[in-house]
Amino acid sequence: MQFSMLFSAVSALIAASVVGAVPGGVTIQEVYVPPVTSPSGNDVWKVGSRQTVTWDVSRPPKTITNSIGTIMLRKANLTTPVILADGFKILNGKQVVTVPWVVDGDDYQVVLFGDSGNNSPVFTIKK
Numbered sequence: 247m248q249f250s251m252l253f254s255a256v257s258a259l260i261a262a263s264v265v266g267a268v269p270g271g272v273t274i275q276e277v278y279v280p281p282v283t284s285p286s287g288n289d290v291w292k293v294g295s296r297q298t299v300t301w302d303v304s305r306p307p308k309t310i311t312n313s314i315g316t317i318m319l320r321k322a323n324l325t326t327p328v329i330l331a332d333g334f335k336i337l338n339g340k341q342v343v344t345v346p347w348v349v350d351g352d353d354y355q356v357v358l359f360g361d362s363g364n365n366s367p368v369f370t371i372k373k
């Protein structure tokens with residue numbers, strides 16, 4: 247009985263974080279995953295150039311567990327060990343990065359980590 251009640255509560259929390267909103271305005275401790283707004287799907291980043299990664303901080307939560315961010319590079323749906331930026335404030339909403347010397351590809355993404363990870367759309371890096 248106790249366990250199944252706990253299970254229901256946990257399921258409800260997971261469902262709430264998946265849809266990103268709780269009907270009726272109930273406040274829960276949510277994981278903050280601000281959507282990455284740049285790079286977007288048609289972007290081409292030149293190796294060695296400086297680019298600004300942006301994300302939407304227009305709806306910040308009351309509390310953030312980890313307010314310091316890290317941006318990493320992904321390719322082919324896998325997060326690489328490449329750190330593009332680290333140690334910035336998530337609530338800044340943007341961070342300038344230098345595009346690393348990597349192989350050309352049209353299947354790159356960045357992932358913003360704070361409380362949780364949030365991927366950008368897929369974009370291109372070229373020499």
Ligand SMILES: *[C@@H]1O[C@H](CO)[C@@H](O)[C@H](O)[C@H]1NC(C)=O
Nearest residue numbers: 321322323324352353354368
């Ligand atoms: C990455 O994931 C997307 C969405 O699931 C899929 O369409 C795409 O083919 C995947 N790309 C690779 C390289 O696996």
